[in-house]
Amino acid sequence: MPKRPSRARSVKKASGGRKSATVHAREHGGRVHLYVGMSLDGYIATPDGGVAWLDPYQDARAGFAPFMKTIGAAIMGRATYDWALKEGNTDFGVPAYVVTHRPFAPPSSAVVPYTGDLRDLVRQVRERHPKDIWLMGGGSVTKAFADADLIDIWSVAFVPTLLGAGLPMFPQRTPAELRLKLVKTHTYPSGVVELRYERRGSPKENR
Ligand SMILES: NC(=O)c1ccc[n+]([C@@H]2O[C@H](COP(=O)([O-])OP(=O)(O)OC[C@H]3O[C@@H](n4cnc5c(N)ncnc54)[C@H](OP(=O)(O)O)[C@@H]3O)[C@@H](O)[C@H]2O)c1
Secondary structure, three states: OOOOOHHHHHHHHHOOOOOOOHHHHHHHHEEEEEEEEEEOOOOEEEOOOOHHHHHHHHHHHHHHHHHHOEEEEEEEEEEHHHHHOOOOOOOOOOEEEEEEOOOOOOOOOEEEEOOHHHHHHHHHHHHHHHEEEEEOOOOOHHHHHHHHHOOOEEEEEEEEOOOOEEOOOOOOOOOOOEEEEEEEEOOOOOOOOOEEEEOOOOOOOOO
């Protein structure tokens, strides 16, 4: 995989050799990594929010354990969290930040409700946790992150099922071209094809 240009080096030069905490975090990860499964017609869930349609594709979970080794924290939308809560699963394996306009009492210190600017959230998560940040979705939060150009890595598993209707992976975004480069593909026996893209160019200095 091509190496990203070293942001640390350019900032170090600009600050006369002093490294900011943000740069320190980026050297040890800190990339926002979207990792989701999507139906061929672009949905992440059935209209009621269900994801049981993913069950026949268990072989594609093989990539999950290696992925999690790169992850220090997760960020998700309130609807994704509510769905997980309904399923009785609030242990995400890493500290999880839930983006919401409606603060709630978390079940443990590993779940952190967040209301505010998304760029600030990413900065805070980078400072607090080593490794990359898993952007879990859903589509609404992915749209907000994409609009703010906060996603570094896009891993999308295309699932060979057409749902016909559901919750979209890509709700209509504020029009802006985001150019990506393909860095990895993996085809599973069940027909799931995982594509990994990274943003083109180095991250913006203010990210
Ligand atoms: N297939 C997959 O890999 C996959 C992955 C993840 C999720 N899912 C499924 O996707 C479904 C949820 O997706 P979704 O697109 O409907 O919802 P979502 O993105 O999980 O959550 C949307 C909610 O997040 C909050 N939010 C979004 N942007 C915000 C911002 N900028 N500031 C503050 N709060 C913000 C809002 O909550 P408030 O109500 O608080 O305003 C909004 O209603 C679930 O059924 C889940 O199971 C599937």
